[in-house]
Amino acid sequence: CDQSVKYKLFLKSGTGSLLGHVEMYRKTSASSDLTGNLYCKGAGSKSWWGGQKTDFNLKCDALKCRNGIKVLKVEKTTEYVKVIDANTNEVLWSKTFSSTDGDCRLATSTVHTQAWYYTGSELSIAVSNQDGEDGTEEVDE
Numbered sequence: 641c642d643q644s645v646k647y648k649l650f651l652k653s654g655t656g657s658l659l660g661h662v663e664m665y666r667k668t669s670a671s672s673d674l675t676g677n678l679y680c681k682g683a684g685s686k687s688w689w690g691g692q693k694t695d696f697n698l699k700c701d702a703l704k705c706r707n708g709i710k711v712l713k714v715e716k717t718t719e720y721v722k723v724i725d726a727n728t729n730e731v732l733w734s735k736t737f738s739s740t741d742g743d744c745r746l747a748t749s750t751v752h753t754q755a756w757y758y759t760g761s762e763l764s765i766a767v768s769n770q771d772g773e774d775g776t777e778e779v780d781e
Contacts, residue, residue: 676695678696711725
């Protein structure tokens with residue numbers, strides 16, 4: 641919940657085509673909510689870049705610190721997406737996919753990241769597949 645950071649997780653298929661993204665992008669003060677969105681390509685009325693965007697807010701004070709660090713986990717399957725406080729496993733926001741959710745219902749094979757406006761000393765983004773194999777995705781600034 642750093643006030644300065646904005647980041648996007650691009651969700652891609654095994655062929656590299658974009659399925660959608662999860663974006664965290666606005667925090668206007670130290671006490672305000674963190675705003676984000678889920679974009680699904682081919683979803684809904686297709687009025688937002690050929691898909692549909694669903695906005696959401698997270699209460700930053702709901703996130704718990706562990707060793708001074710707040711960690712968000714994004715869990716995406718073919719059935720749902722969840723934003724989770726990784727320190728407590730509390731689900732902060734979720735969406736269950738339906739037949740109108742376009743490419744978000746497809747399996748995600750690759751995650752690419754992009755970050756903007758981060759003024760802190762360290763920003764880490766880790767990626768784990770369903771088999772539990774972990775990796776760290778490089779962040780484009």
